[in-house]
Amino acid sequence: MEVTRTPVNGGRAPQDLRVRQLRAQQMLRDESAGKDLDEYVEERLLFTKLETAQNWARKNCLFPLGFGLACCAIEMITVIGSPRNDLARFGAEAIRFTPRQADLLILSGRVSIKMAPIIRRLYDQMLEPKWVIAMGACSSTAGMFSNYAVVQGADKFLPVDIYVPGCPPRPEALIYGIMKLQDKIMGTPDMGWRERYNAYGTEEKPETAIAPEAELA
Amino acid sequence: MPDATGLELIAQAVRAELGDEAVVGTSFFREQATLQVAPERLHDVIGYLRQADEPWDTLMSVHGCDYLPEEPRLGIHYELLSMERVDRLRVKTRVGVDDPRVPSVVDLFAGANFHEREVFDMFGVEFDGHPDLRRLLMPEDYVGYPQRRDFPLGGEPVMFTFNEHKYPRWYD
Numbered sequence: 001m002e003v004t005r006t007p008v009n010g011g012r013a014p015q016d017l018r019v020r021q022l023r024a025q026q027m028l029r030d031e032s033a034g035k036d037l038d039e040y041v042e043e044r045l046l047f048t049k050l051e052t053a054q055n056w057a058r059k060n061c062l063f064p065l066g067f068g069l070a071c072c073a074i075e076m077i078t079v080i081g082s083p084r085n086d087l088a089r090f091g092a093e094a095i096r097f098t099p100r101q102a103d104l105l106i107l108s109g110r111v112s113i114k115m116a117p118i119i120r121r122l123y124d125q126m127l128e129p130k131w132v133i134a135m136g137a138c139s140s141t142a143g144m145f146s147n148y149a150v151v152q153g154a155d156k157f158l159p160v161d162i163y164v165p166g167c168p169p170r171p172e173a174l175i176y177g178i179m180k181l182q183d184k185i186m187g188t189p190d191m192g193w194r195e196r197y198n199a200y201g202t203e204e205k206p207e208t209a210i211a212p213e214a215e216l217a
Numbered sequence: 218m219p220d221a222t223g224l225e226l227i228a229q230a231v232r233a234e235l236g237d238e239a240v241v242g243t244s245f246f247r248e249q250a251t252l253q254v255a256p257e258r259l260h261d262v263i264g265y266l267r268q269a270d271e272p273w274d275t276l277m278s279v280h281g282c283d284y285l286p287e288e289p290r291l292g293i294h295y296e297l298l299s300m301e302r303v304d305r306l307r308v309k310t311r312v313g314v315d316d317p318r319v320p321s322v323v324d325l326f327a328g329a330n331f332h333e334r335e336v337f338d339m340f341g342v343e344f345d346g347h348p349d350l351r352r353l354l355m356p357e358d359y360v361g362y363p364q365r366r367d368f369p370l371g372g373e374p375v376m377f378t379f380n381e382h383k384y385p386r387w388y389d
Contacts, residue, residue, distance in 0.1 A: 113355075113356060113359075114354075114355065114356045146370070146371070147370060147371050148363040148368070148369075148370070148371035149354075149355070149363070149371075
């Protein structure tokens with residue numbers, strides 16, 4: 001692939017820093033006007049919708065939950081934790097070890113029926129908006145574990161946004177999944193999952209939180 | 218492992234100590250010595266072997282087993298080891314599936330605690346005298362004993378092109 005670089009200032013010759021400084025001072029003293037002012041404003045302002053700006057900010061600061069289930073977890077750790085794969089390039093490397101601060105849950109490994117309520121609880125504790133990636137064959141469909149101990153696909157008990165196939169997926173595959181999730185966040189952040197999963201009532205509301213006086217009593 | 222003669226000597230000593238009905242039989246297969254024991258005398262036999270003249274002082278593991286077409290169905294296996302003589306002996310017992318009860322050996326070997334809980338979890342064998350007989354691996358509210366052979370495998374049918382005809386009009 002050929003890499004092309006686009007200059008930031010639209011192909012004009014890079015201006016001297018001193019010139020720019022002087023212009024800024026003129027601006028502040030209200031001395032520039034007309035074409036100069038128009039150009040200055042054009043260079044520095046960006047118009048967009050508030051939603052788009054919000055989604056752009058969300059997709060570039062994904063906080064994955066530091067949470068592993070089985071062998072895929074090793075692969076997940078190399079993706080979100082190692083400099084070789086460097087997920088910081090996509091703005092998703094800040095791992096949080098409490099669900100209260102995370103907004104991306106990566107289900108890395110098979111989900112046993114004893115673990116399912118715990119995962120559901122972690123998911124409910126995460127702040128909205130929140131997203132889930134089912135990493136690998138096991139958490140997507142139970143993979144080879146067609147038996148009594150493993151939940152047959154994690155989407156039986158929580159909404160899953162992205163399924164990454166593989167056993168385990170290569171780091172590139174997981175990164176691709178995260179990038180797909182970012183596309184999704186940019187487009188339609190929640191895809192109406194509350195309707196699809198009939199999940200009304202699972203929102204964290206102020207009245208359901210522990211009130212301080214209830215704790216004292 | 219004791220050889221075939223040694224196994225018969227052990228069985229003889231147990232019978233002399235605890236009565237003829239304690240040992241149901243012996244088997245010597247592929248250099249492995251097994252003592253078959255009546256389930257109600259199991260605690261006595263293992264207690265005797267633990268402090269016999271040549272003792273088996275370590276219980277390595279407790280297994281469950283389901284011999285489905287045969288009766289009685291469930292088997293519980295105890296693997297004994299003598300650290301001094303580097304010698305192993307297997308003790309087996311069989312119970313029926315309608316009332317699977319075996320005396321617990323936790324008072325003799327404390328390490329049997331989790332092993333017996335696992336056998337209870339997977340096969341539903343109840344160990345009398347166990348201090349804390351709860352499920353070990355499966356959730357507390359799980360129904361059934363999943364390692365029994367008549368337990369359904371679970372899972373979901375997965376469709377491939379070769380078994381497509383088993384699910385007619387799957388695309389609807």
